[in-house]
Amino acid sequence: MELGIEGKVAVVTGGSKGIGRAISLRLAREGAQVAVIARGEQAIAETVAQIESAGGTAIGLSADLAALASYDRVIDEVRRKLGPPEIAVYNMETPLSGTFEQHDEAAFAYAFHIIVLCYMRMVKCVLPHMKQRGWGRIVTIGSGAAKQPVRGNLDFAYALTNTVRVAALGMAKTVAWETAQHGITVNTIATGAIETRAALDWFADRARERGISPEAFVAGVVGQIPVGRLGLPEEMAGLCAYLCSDIAAYTTGEAILCDGGLTNAMP
Template identity: 45%
Template sequence: MDLQIAGRVALVSGGSRGLGRASALRLAQEGVCVVIAARSQPAIDETVATIVSAGGRAVGVAADMTTAEGVAAANEAANRTFGPPDIAIANVHSPPDGDFFEVDEPRFHDAFQRLTVSIALLARAVVPAMRTRRWGRIVNIASGSAKEPPRELRHVLGNTARASGITLCKSLANELGPDGITVNSIGTGLFRTGFMEDYFDRLADEHATTRERAVEAWCESLPMRRPGRPEEMAGLCAFLCSEWAGYLTGQLITHDGGFGRSAF
């Protein structure tokens, strides 16, 4: 299906690794001009080279997308190279694990800066030009745990701050809809990324087993019985950025292999 976004410009936060990278590659396949903003220059360069070698258009900028300065630098790079972003992907790494009494107040502030304030900074940067063109797509790559925190995971910081970010996106959708701008969140589950491998390495060490056995044990609770592929999440992200998703806004779409138990 032609998503009808060829020639659009996308600013992808955290676009050099994991789900952000998969989203950047998928958008480039659709003919979108991609600006990858991340912290690691080598990872940025590798992702840009992958896109360009496949015939796509991409540039990268080393920037901390949790800060106003980093967002401004990335937005400036987009405007300078391709023009104002039509599409913005909010994708910031989760804070470290920890139970409630293991995390202090500064770590809560850091979590909200990463997972809520960063979305606000990105929206403030890209929305004015989107409003002028009366077209825009903002996608927040979040976690299904924000809706339904699993007892098994010690993600109190990520769960709390991501829920706040999702609510912010709902509020933005209400405000920006009249301008032709959609805002949606994806509640991801277990996907095969470097972040997943690091987590299951720690889990394997705690239980004296291997990473693959730890993954298999976790997947027994999933109806799909396997981790997701980053490309599967990227396909949903690309659709939410498409012309066909112009009437879909303010939603949290859970993409977790059926891990969540809620029917609604």
């Protein structure tokens, strides 16, 4: 299927590991020129090497994605090295788990900062370029918590995620309305339990706290998912590539669940 993104300049934050790496690889496979932006230089280099070995085009940029000023710098560098960004994928660390009472004001402020304010800054940096070209795709890797708060339990609750993901989704919907006339779409992928190294490490930590094996803990998670398994980063990347394509030009302001049927809320 022709996605119509060959030669497009794509920016992927957190693009060197897990879901972000899978998205970087998939967009490059579809012919996009990919800027892999993350903190760790080794992981960036590995991802860029994978893209180039497959015949794709990519650059790697190291940045502290929790610093608002980083976005102005990296987007300007992308513009100089590849051209104006036409696709922007915002993929950021997940807020800490925990109950409402376990988190103080600083924790809530940081979660809001990385999920809402940093996303806002990236969007503000890429929008002028997209509006000038009359075409753009913005995709955020979010959470099913934006559609339905995750109750969890006292062992691992999601007070921060439940709070800030909704704010990010509201902003995405607003930007989608305001930019639709310029040929720009803004969408969110609402993920569930995805099999990344970071997620497996988190599962192992929770299992250790409970005094059970990581395998037993994962089995408990999987038991709640209708499809009966964890999601794969490549599956998130496939949906992301579609949302970045010409085919998805009439899809904007959406939060699309990709969680194996886990979320009970209506789509």
